[in-house]
Amino acid sequence: GAVVSQHPSRVICKSGTSVKIECRSLDFQATTMFWYRQFPKQSLMLMATSNEGSKATYEQGVEKDKFLINHASLTLSTLTVTSAHPEDSSFYICSAPDREDGYTFGSGTRLTVV
């Protein structure tokens, strides 16, 4: 089936630095990528929707200048957490629509800001 490869799986960074998370669709073209954030023992909350070649659409309450999304090709979307702070520590997951399963999810990135 369709695979979305997400890297890194875990990252620890210092407060004030930036972190980039990559999601690649391996065997299909992902014109759209959904980015979710999941806090411990909570549900997935949609942060933004990116479309290849255009600006991302952010959900209400999500700072677009803090969470930079780039979708420059049909197989790669990136999320950059800028000037990260401890409250940004979370599990970030990407998801792309595909014909087989509807939506294929990446394996997630555990971000810890110290």
Place this chain on the structure above:
Amino acid sequence: QQQVKQSPQSLIVQKGGIPIINCAYENTAFDYFPWYQQFPGKGPALLIAIRPDVSEKKEGRFTISFNKSAKQFSLHIMDSQPGDSATYFCAASKSYNTDKLIFGTGTRLQVFP
């Protein structure tokens, strides 16, 4: 109208039991209702999904029951096993594989031997 309400929050059953997880929605524009299984530290994986034109769908030990008039749907896990212990999320979307998914709050299932 965008919410999907899920219950119970947690569920404990013995091996062989049939846990049932329920979800309810308000937005009648939703057209696709999947269930996901998530293990700690992993992304969600699709278990089974249903469209509003059918009332029940079975895949292996997993069954979705769908009540369009009540705007409710549920997941039944037959002959549950310890390996089924995970968090389960229902979700809804206005359009299969194009519109965003709205997730329920999740149910943590524990199956004891």
